């Protein structure tokens with residue numbers, strides 16, 4: 187495999203990027219000026235040094251002295267309410283919909299349909315965030331409306347039974363979101379409706 191193919195394969199791992207787009211990125215880089223390429227290389231290699239994860243919700247944030255992100259560290263937010271999302275971009279979508287005043291938890295990955303129990307990484311994310319003294323009263327599942335997303339929601343619901351007290355309410359976003367949809371691409375009004383009409387389980 188030549189260098190063009192090798193780099194294209196790496197770009198194919200990006201979300202939503204197919205082989206043709208991956209090749210376009212490589213040709214773009216080949217034609218880009220050296221300063222741009224050097225800046226990109228430097229930014230990528232320093233990415234893990236400049237970025238940390240919030241202790242509470244797990245989202246990525248600029249590495250600094252604070253250990254919690256702007257949402258978790260905000261005294262105005264309702265800490266008793268936690269929305270479980272797949273990825274950081276979902277938080278941004280909900281924040282711009284301006285309907286939710288609680289906090290978040292980022293899972294980062296979904297369970298596969300072939301798994302009949304929640305993977306241990308996800309189990310420990312839930313256990314760490316929802317321990318009995320966490321003060322959480324409502325958990326809102328806001329995972330993608332896809333086969334894996336819905337399967338994961340079911341497994342999370344089962345797992346939560348052993349993690350949180352019976353008094354904690356577990357709800358799911360309403361089906362204003364069409365099947366197959368990702369929160370990241372939903373418009374603000376759809377997100378507002380899905381949140382307002384959320385259903386208790």
Ligand SMILES: [Zn+2]
Pocket residue numbers: 240241242243244245254255256257258259
């Ligand atoms: Zn946070």
